Amino acid sequence: MTSPSDNPPLAHGFLPERLPAPRLSGAWTGLDALAHAAAAAPCREDARLLVEQACRSAELTVLRQRVARLSEHRARAATMRLAVIVAACGWTGLDPASPMSRRAVNEQFRTLWSSLAHRSDHPQFVALPTLSLLNWAPLRKPGRAMPVDQLARTESLVPIVRWSAGDQPLSRLDRLMLATVRLEAHGVWLFRLAETLAGRSAGDRSVSVALRRMTRIQHALHGQLRSSTVKLSLAPATGQQCAVLTSLAEQEALEPPVLLASDAVLGMGGRMGVGSRYQLRRHLPAQHRAWLSTLDRRSAAVRTLAHRRGPDADAYRDAQESLVALRCAYAELVRTAARPAAKGRPGTTRPMIRTAQRHRVALGGAA
Template sequence: MPDPGAHGFLPERPPVRTMTGTWTRLTELAAAAATAPDPDTARDLVARAGRDGDLTELRQRVSRLSLRNADAASVRVAVIAAACGWSALDPLAPASPRTADTAFLDLWSAVAHRVDHQFVGLSTLALLNWAPERKPRRHVPIDQLARAEALVPVVRWSPPEQPLGRLDRLMLATTRLEAHGIWLFRLAGTLAGRAPGDASTGTALRRLIRIQHALRAQLRGEAAELRAAPGSARQGAVLAALAAQGALEPPVFLAADAVLGTGGRRAGEVSRHQLRRHLPTAHRAWLTAMERHCAPVRTLAHRGGPEAAVYREAQESLIALRRTYAGLVRCAAGLGENDRIPVRPCGRDDRPSAAHWSGHVHAVSLR
């Protein structure tokens, strides 16, 4: 199992920026679908690629991809699925062929088998969809690269002749959040197995609070740039669909949640399993193990004394961090400060608009 303490849930190496050979067709299709004016236009592009045999040819080549290139293909497939309004589909489910292009579903299924996870979520759309604007002169750790370098998306949701839009900015902000959150993963390992009375538990929790405050400051720094970027109802609808299926939780928040917990979830909120289903198998296993190993720390919620107070402060700082991120999501979707993200799953062919969002009163795990 990979050690998230090394680089969080970022890839071990920068994502593949340019796919070669026949796979350039997938890159071109993803770019065209992402910038299409509406889901119907994006679906027509996919249908045309299916009729031309491009998707079948790609499916036949999936087994030849290296794991790194399979991740690159998964990003492009995820972008296409989200652009077409298919992000809630399971490509292996029997009902899926009735609602999406069959050739595309076959390609999606083959790629999903290759990378071993169902990947239409923020963890793929953000963490595998970035590149440094300029090539680094020397090798640097992946988290340092993502923190220090100017980043650009591999597949843009904005037309190439226009500035990056709010959805692109949100995805890049999420990547930088993960890079800045590397110490949270390392502290999670420190807290694993610690007893509530261990002298180092309180120290580690105080450090965790400082990290969460720093992450919140990082997000606040991203807010002005995000507000200044152009937005669109089309990109807001993509965010709405991801939010409705619980696919907008940054992985670094899931790691903090595995350590601290957040209490009982309110009625209508998506489950912890649903929040994690878009992650690779190894990452889901790590979160489950961390949740189990940190169970003694969470017993502080029912105790008194200084350590219990620090634990509750750590929980509160996580809630505040999630609220700050939710503010960025609302901004990217063109929503007001009091508008909330819906939790009711959209139907397979639903295409929620910004107006759809404003009628809901709950937030998706971003409390």
């Protein structure tokens, strides 16, 4: 049976294997410039106008013909730029292959979108992982070669495509995305513990040790998110950025991959509905979805601790509770980022909060 650890890219969690491309070259520089302009646009109508202007120049048609020539690294970079443009234009709920998208989106742009989605086998890529995990760079070039997760943990980070104007401080949305990168980088240890637990029986002596380590790491990540929330609250925000977050939340496209990995091992008092898991994971690349599905299957024995008693079962429930707290801390981070535009209206993070509430109910039933 294939083990999650057989997939080398996950040595760095769901971070890319190498640093994201800081710029596109050749004919793709136009897409780079369009992404920067759309992200800094004051509203989605202005962002859509920028797309219309680019389509009139026919440069997007040229790019569509060159998608197949992109290296994997450059294809990921182009995908991120396109995801930024789609989010800025308010098209996050659209599938580029659907009839509705043909009516809402310029045909040249839609065709490029569809081609990049097909190239990466990643049709729902307009989500937080794409917007965050492929949109960062170290502030300074490190003096020595470092693994990408270590670099993201230790170096000062800046966004490649900013959601704020270049002469302005980083916005709340910029800081939210960078905090997500940090969460993923520090959460690499959770991926390694998940691989340790996969395939183990509930009576294995190593299970309780790994579960207690998982709880400690999740508590540390919780503290990291609380600190990020305080810093983020001091940053500026705009209505456009809050609209982007609202749109992503409506699509349930905010869950950080590292939390999905913890949930694949722990469950929440039992197996979640297939639809719920699919909804939360559909925006991940195919190889990552496959890895999580393998983890689901191979962690089934560990999840039987939900219905047992004793020290191992207590360690399992402690790990579950720390994951619920971590998800709530992340929801608070997103809520803080969205607060200015969400005043007097339903909270932007309601889908994530509903998920956390469902998990709490499940935990109570398991106890």
